[in-house]
């Protein structure tokens with residue numbers, strides 16, 4: 001139950017509904033062999049039961065499914081595998097801060113491209129991105145869909161245009177926030193079959209609410225054999241995380257209900273902020289919304305929410321200086337924040353004010 005005394009963290013894009021009951025049930029079945037011995041799955045010519053299962057579900061050969069400790073880990077491996085000193089990676093300017101750091105870990109250079117902002121959404125401009133690719137000849141072009149923190153997606157048709165143009169480099173599609181708008185999977189098999197240089201990152205951290213288990217996977221085009229070798233782990237993966245991930249895949253109905261609740265609550269946030277002039281809530285396909293707020297209200301809002309023991313993300317980056325990002329919580333948690341926001345607006349007499 002939500003009450004005002006617990007700190008409510010809505011700042012890190014976790015899925016606060018928690019993992020499916022089936023995951024806790026699966027943990028209870030963990031046996032000594034799951035803990036004390038290495039996996040022997042490799043003797044059957046597969047990486048793990050999890051990669052086997054994902055291969056069957058996604059209709060992608062098992063060799064083209066890689067596992068990692070979160071998609072942060074797979075992104076790092078891909079960039080460290082392909083980018084050498086002085087080589088370039090393209091990524092969105094308005095995105096997860098880590099994209100702009102990872103190439104520098106191996107002496108690479110990051111070039112950013114801008115997303116376009118209109119009334120209530122951000123957009124990719126694929127033509128501009130292709131033009132930048134031709135000018136800069138980067139080793140890696142990164143797209144995030146949905147993008148963090150703007151929440152917008154990259155369409156399949158734009159992805160095809162980009163992948164057709166980017167034949168000499170690697171296209172990384174980060175789908176960490178997959179599932180909150182739609183759970184279709186059919187596109188992945190077709191894309192990795194068609195584009196040999198495509199890497200699609202997926203994680204169990206967000207939709208499946210298993211951030212603490214640090215388990216993710218990637219679907220890779222057949223041309224990325226260097227990464228496939230680089231990422232291979234002969235002694236296997238965290239067996240508890242595999243068990244949790246498999247149980248999550250068995251619990252589709254539980255997660256579909258969460259997706260449904262999140263879609264409803266995103267609308268609640270849109271309606272709330274659309275009613276208050278001076279605020280702009282960007283349309284999102286993820287489990288968070290980005291909201292532009294009047295600059296002078298940033299500090300008072302932060303102080304007010306701190307007193308209410310609610311934490312949302314306030315940005316320091318200039319691009320989002322007047323923005324906050326709200327992670328969608330459970331229905332009760334969202335109500336607690338919306339109630340606090342209403343009180344803030346009333347107590348500061350901002351209701352109906354325009355700026």
Ligand SMILES: Cc1ncc(COP(=O)(O)O)c(C=O)c1O
Nearest residue numbers: 070071072096148176203205216
């Ligand atoms: C866009 C994006 N990609 C990837 C990640 C990493 O997720 P994980 O390493 O938990 O799979 C995050 C984490 O917040 C993220 O925002």
